[in-house]
Amino acid sequence: MESIPEFLKNNDHYLKSCILYEVAQKKPIFDSYRTFCDTVGQDAMEYRDFEFWYHRFCQGELDFDYDRSADPAPKALMDMPVNLVRKIAENLTSSERCPLRSTNHDIKELSDSLPPFFEEIEIYTSTEKMEWELDDMQFKCKNNYDESCSFSKPMTYEENYIKKSLEYLTPVFKMPNLRVNSLSLENMSPEREHPFIQLEETPDLDGLLPDVPFHVKEVFFSGYETMERIPEFLKSNDHHLKFCILHEVAQEKLLFDSYRTFCDTVGQDAMKYPDFEFWYYRFSQGELDFNYDRSNDPIPKALTDMPVKLVRKIAENLTSSERCPLRSTNHDIKELSDSLPPFFEEIEIYTSTEKMEWQLDDMQFKCKNNYDESCSFSKPMTYEENYIKKSLEYLTPVFKMPNLKVNSLSLINIEDIGLFGERRESTDLDGLLPDVPFDVKNVQFFGYDINRIIHFLSAMKPGHLETIILLGHNSRENFKAIFETDQFKQAKKVYIHSDVLSSVDDLKNFSHLKSFNCGMFAILEPVDVLRILDIVSTFEELGSCIVSFYTETYGHQYIEKFAEAIGGEIPEGPQETYTFSYQRAESNDHLELEVASSIFQCSINICKT
Numbered sequence: 001m002e003s004i005p006e007f008l009k010n011n012d013h014y015l016k017s018c019i020l021y022e023v024a025q026k027k028p029i030f031d032s033y034r035t036f037c038d039t040v041g042q043d044a045m046e047y048r049d050f051e052f053w054y055h056r057f058c059q060g061e062l063d064f065d066y067d068r069s070a071d072p073a074p075k076a077l078m079d080m081p082v083n084l085v086r087k088i089a090e091n092l093t094s095s096e097r098c099p100l101r102s103t104n105h106d107i108k109e110l111s112d113s114l115p116p117f118f119e120e121i122e123i124y125t126s127t128e129k130m131e132w133e134l135d136d137m138q139f140k141c142k143n144n145y146d147e148s149c150s151f152s153k154p155m156t157y158e159e160n161y162i163k164k165s166l167e168y169l170t171p172v173f174k175m176p177n178l179r180v181n182s183l184s185l186e187n188m189s190p191e192r193e194h195p196f197i198q199l200e201e202t203p204d205l206d207g208l209l210p211d212v213p214f215h216v217k218e219v220f221f222s223g224y225e226t227m228e229r230i231p232e233f234l235k236s237n238d239h240h241l242k243f244c245i246l247h248e249v250a251q252e253k254l255l256f257d258s259y260r261t262f263c264d265t266v267g268q269d270a271m272k273y274p275d276f277e278f279w280y281y282r283f284s285q286g287e288l289d290f291n292y293d294r295s296n297d298p299i300p301k302a303l304t305d306m307p308v309k310l311v312r313k314i315a316e317n318l319t320s321s322e323r324c325p326l327r328s329t330n331h332d333i334k335e336l337s338d339s340l341p342p343f344f345e346e347i348e349i350y351t352s353t354e355k356m357e358w359q360l361d362d363m364q365f366k367c368k369n370n371y372d373e374s375c376s377f378s379k380p381m382t383y384e385e386n387y388i389k390k391s392l393e394y395l396t397p398v399f400k401m402p403n404l405k406v407n408s409l410s411l412i413n414i415e416d417i418g419l420f421g422e423r424r425e426s427t428d429l430d431g432l433l434p435d436v437p438f439d440v441k442n443v444q445f446f447g448y449d450i451n452r453i454i455h456f457l458s459a460m461k462p463g464h465l466e467t468i469i470l471l472g473h474n475s476r477e478n479f480k481a482i483f484e485t486d487q488f489k490q491a492k493k494v495y496i497h498s499d500v501l502s503s504v505d506d507l508k509n510f511s512h513l514k515s516f517n518c519g520m521f522a523i524l525e526p527v528d529v530l531r532i533l534d535i536v537s538t539f540e541e542l543g544s545c546i547v548s549f550y551t552e553t554y555g556h557q558y559i560e561k562f563a564e565a566i567g568g569e570i571p572e573g574p575q576e577t578y579t580f581s582y583q584r585a586e587s588n589d590h591l592e593l594e595v596a597s598s599i600f601q602c603s604i605n606i607c608k609t
Contacts, residue, residue: 004283004286004288005040005044007246008040008044008246008250009040009041009044012064013064015044015045016053017240017243017244017247018040018247019036019053019054020057020233020234020240021247021265022035022036023054023057023058023230024230024234024265024266025261025264025265029051029055032054033050036050038251052068057230060230062233082106085107085110086110089110090114231265231266231270234266234270235266238290241266242279244265244266245258245262245276245279246283246288248262249283249284255277255281258276258280259273259276259277259280274300308333311336312336315336319363320342320343320344320360320398320401321360321361321363321398323337324398325397327397327400327401328397337401338401338402338403341403341405342403343404343405343406344361344398344404344405344406345361345407345408346361346407346410347359347361347406347408347410348408348409348410349410349429350410351412351413351414351429352413353369354369354414355368355369355387356387356391358395365391365394365395367387367390367394368387370387373385375391388429392429392432399434399438400434403439404434404438405439408441408443408444409443409460410443410444410445411443411445411446411448411456412444412447413448414447433456437460437461437462438459438461439460439464440460440464441464441466441467442467443456443457443465443467443468443469444470444471445469445470445471445472446472447472453470454481454482457485457487458487462485462490463490465487465490466491466492466493467491467492467493467495468488468491468494469495469497470494470496470497472497472498476499476502476521480506480509490512491513492514493513493514493515493516494513494516494518495516496516496517496518496519498519499519499521499548499549499550500518500519500521501518501519501520501522502521502522503522504520504522504528504532504535505535506520507535507536507547508535510539510545511538511539512539513539513541513542513545514542515542515543515544515545517545517546517547518547519549520547520550521550522549523549523550524549524550524551524602526558526564526565527565528549529562529595529604530566532547532604533582533593536591537589537591543607543608544605544606544607544608545605545606546606547603547604547606548601548602548604549601549602549603550600550601550602551600551602553600556571556574556575556576556597558595558602559571559575559576559595559597563578576596576597576598577596577597578594579592579593579594579595581593581609590608590609591609592606592607592609593605
């Protein structure tokens with residue numbers, strides 16, 4: 001690996017290939033220069049020279065042998081007379097003058113002779129980020145939690161940001177006799193994580209420039225048609241592509257991360273993964289001959305070429321998630337994979353109008369809705385497909401695995417509410433769960449209506465499903481249909497977050513459970529609570545339960561009424577809880593009862609002893 005930077009520095013064309021590759025990744029110039037120096041070496045090229053070739057390549061000028069000797073020498077700030085610099089400095093703010101102190105001695109003295117003044121300095125720190133404001137200049141540095149950070153000046157785009165911008169900008173170009181020394185038109189995407197990745201569709205700037213030609217001395221374009229030529233230029237020559245791979249190797253990135261960057265930069269069709277892998281490892285070992293003849297090399301073995309017994313040894317050491325793709329290879333390996341029962345400790349699926357996320361044990365995935373019939377997958381990859389459809393391509397095969405066992409399954413659907421309170425249609429997961437019921441021990445639902453919950457429950461084996469948890473707001477309409485499902489009738493534990501029961505008699509549906517938690521939307525008097533105890537005391541399997549309901553009296557007043565109804569000792573002063581023991585008729589069993597009351601609401605916690 002140590003020989004690669006020296007190899008690159010030995011040839012001017014090699015270095016320019018590295019710069020071109022950075023340009024093709026559409027990164028800001030200083031980020032590109034930092035990567036270039038970290039990869040090739042701090043002494044490989046001065047920033048001015050890097051900047052020259054960077055901007056030249058951006059403009060579509062791809063001649064590596066361009067002769068710069070006839071170009072005028074560029075002027076820098078330090079070449080100006082000090083008196084002229086003083087005139088400039090006097091019109092700068094304190095923040096803008098600060099960098100002048102790092103130029104030369106004379107300009108530093110000049111800057112220091114102008115007393116700095118700030119109206120306000122504000123500094124904010126947290127584990128997530130550090131932000132600071134110097135008068136009207138704002139800055140932010142974000143913690144990436146991987147020993148790196150992201151620095152930016154926050155920019156917020158309002159709705160119709162192009163139209164709003166043109167309201168302010170167009171009048172400038174309508175000024176008569178306009179003269180511009182340097183004009184830059186850069187097409188950048190505000191919707192992506194990196195501010196220099198170009199938009200797939202150019203924003204409409206029609207009407208910005210005047211109808212009458214005006215005087216421009218220098219113009220710079222970025223992100224328009226010239227940028228689109230670079231990937232094709234790289235793909236036109238085998239050596240160009242190998243320089244790109246060598247550049248990735250020199251950055252000491254992981255193989256697959258390098259290949260993803262390579263494909264995003266040059267194109268998905270530039271090189272197949274096995275070929276990229278070959279050159280990546282060859283360069284990693286210091287073999288830098290770009291003309292190496294591979295025709296005499298043995299044909300590499302693929303997974304499908306291995307003996308099934310050897311594949312079995314490998315498959316036995318894979319997780320259920322890792323084995324899932326094996327079912328798409330060939331018939332023998334599919335049968336082998338299916339012979340190893342898949343088991344997941346936990347599967348969690350989260351859907352909203354914004355994204356779909358899922359977790360298979362310790363493996364996490366995310367597919368984000370781009371709201372333009374496209375989506376972005378976990379490690380940013382953009383697909384021109386609906387985000388739910390793309391997510392199900394990865395997730396559905398997991399549930400197709402035969403003899404699937406899942407300890408805990410969570411299905412979470414976040415309902416999106418618009419700016420004016422309108423509810424947006426929930427996403428649909430039809431076809432996700434298998435037609436043949438599979439083995440789930442514990443299931444949790446959030447944000448689904450009763451019909452969808454019953455649909456999902458039908459895909460789970462009754463008797464194997466022990467715990468059902470219903471979180472969020474569950475509609476009372478048609479809720480009792482859940483009581484009729486075999487999955488509910490054979491469950492051991494049920495927890496219902498919302499108030500769905502209409503009467504005390506509804507509790508009889510819970511008689512087979514070991515524990516449950518539910519709420520009633522009825523107002524109950526103390527005599528009704530005693531009726532709950534009469535019903536619950538007949539549940540043979542019950543260990544504990546919690547029932548909540550509404551009251552017509554305030555907190556401690558209900559506690560006093562309850563104590564009086566059972567003939568117990570009335571507590572002195574306001575009490576929020578009351579505990580007593582209840583003996584079941586014709587039995588030695590006791591129920592320990594704790595009543596907790598708040599504002600017009602009460603809950604009872606019952607434990608069998």
